[in-house]
Amino acid sequence: MQRFQQTLAAPVELEEVGIFSGQKVRIVLEPAEAGEGVTFVLEGVSGAPRIPLRPEHVLGTEGATVLSDGYHSVYMVEHLLSALHGLGIDNVVVRVFGPEIPLFDGSAEVFVREILRQGLRLQPALKRYLEVLRPFEVRNGVGCLRFRPAPEFRLRVRIAFDHPLIGEQILQLTLNPLNYQKELAFARTFGFKEDLLRRKEKGLLRGGDLSNALVLDESRVLNGPLHRPDEFVRHKALDLVGDLFAAGIPFRGEVEAELSGHRLHIEALKNLLSAPGVARLSDGLAPVAFFFLAPKKRSFRAHY
Structure with a gap:
């Protein structure tokens, strides 16, 4: 397990058409100082507001994870966050020129490839973790996170x-940077033809096409082949890795996700952080208490 924090060795610039907006979206990932965490800078907005990656700034929706300060939002952050979490990157500035993060092929592979092309840099500070201290469960209908x-x-x-x-x-997987690259990064998001056509007709996917995701009809993948027969569950795991990074620090513990999605991932994480004595922020040597003020309204049942 990594002991020291990491950032990028050099800036990484990426550009692609956004799946929701249909506009060219550019992002620039830049190194950040130790202890700064992940900060999004909305360069396309007046004043270039900064939104730190914190649980209270992250929302889970049916089809995407959203970063928002209540006034400005960035959509589709989950695959980028997954790549950062999976590679063990603690500190980075994400400059966003547009309303969303590019989807590319629906996986995290482009982010991983371009980040590793520039390299990573160790920093003289101990890595911090969100550490699970005792069992905790959150359910929402058929979905469950333990x-x-x-x-x-x-x-x-x-x-x-x-x-x-x-x-x-x-x-089932033990996550580390090597396993993330080999087992998860390539896994593409997927959807069903009828649902995607319906969203296109409503103007919700202005930039979406068969290059952004695996699309299935009643019996087959329209734009295969699959990278693995179980690529579908691997992508759900990729999403989970990204959503758990909404805490702003890497996760340490065991998590079991049953029939879950972005909404449940984020709400379960917030419930975990707000429950007394269930999780803490630890640097591996001198653990300190971790406090999070959760929203007053909750529609999820938590058991611990």
Whole structure:
């Protein structure tokens, strides 16, 4: 397990058409000082507001994870956050020129490839972790997230879809930078033809096409082949890794996700952080208490 914080060795610049806006979107990832965490700078907005990556600034929706300070928002942050979390990057400035983060092929592979092309730099500060101290569970209908203490990041993800190519799929993995690159980074998001056509007709996916995601009809993938037979559950795991980074620091513990999505991931994380004695911020040597003020309204049942 990594002991020291990391940032980028050099800036990384990426550009692509946004799936929601249909506009060219550019992002620039820049090194940040130790302890600064992840900060988004909205360069396309007057005054270039800065939004630190914190739980209170992150929202989970049905199809994406959103960063917002209540006035300005950036959509589709989950795959970028997944790449940062998966590679063990603690400190970075993300300059966004547009309303969303590019989707590229629907995976985290472009982010990973371009970040590693520039390289990473160790920093003279101990790594901080969000550490699970005792079991904790959050349910929402059929969906469930269970957290347990563990000395590393372990995940178990289960999905179930009534489709001949998906059905029930389960993935178990101990997350580290190498495993993330080999087992998750390539996994593309997926959707069903009828749903995507409906959203296109409503103008919700102005930049979406068959290059952004795996698209399935009733029996097959229209734009295959799959990278792995279980690429679907691997992408759900990729999303989970990104959503858990909404805490702004890497996760240490075991998490089991059943039939979950962005909304449940983010709400479960906020419940975890607000429950007394369940999680703490630890630097590996001198743990300190971690406090988070959760929203007053909750629609999720938490058990611990």
